[in-house]
Amino acid sequence: MKRFLIGSVLISMSGMAAAAPVISEAWIPEQPPGAMASAVFLDMKNTSDKPEALVKAAAPGFKEVQLHKSIEENGMHKMIEQKEIAIAPHGETKLAPGGFHIMLIGPEKALVAGETVPVTLSFADGSSETLNVPVKKRPMMPMMKH
DSSP states (O other): OHHHHHHHHHHHHHHHSOOOOEEEEEEEEOOOTTOSEEEEEEEEEOOSSSOEEEEEEEOTTEEEEEEEEEEEETTEEEEEEOSOEEEOTTOEEEEOTTSEEEEEEEESSOOOTTOEEEEEEEETTSOEEEEEEEEEOOOOOOOOOO
């Protein structure tokens, strides 16, 4: 009877485990030699009924990796370090230029299009995932007409 009860509790608890966020569209823009920082952009989808949050990121070959949000304040562009980046239940959070992103600070070498960088994402629920994020050429901005 004890074995049955313990087994039932373990099965119930495993069913309660939250699903890790689904990560897609991850990329790092190619930076010119000598650039002091770069960023990781990606989409995070929370498929669970509970809120989730990205709480940490790590990548070899950089002095520091931080979670950031870009804002415009009084006409000035600022990047603010974040303790976490929330993902609502059944929601999606995009890390994109001009918004949330993972800041890669102090690269050991220039990032070149075609390479990949292993980036480990850690979430509030204790789960983590390592992605091989491709370095891509930054899309060209459309020319403005005067």
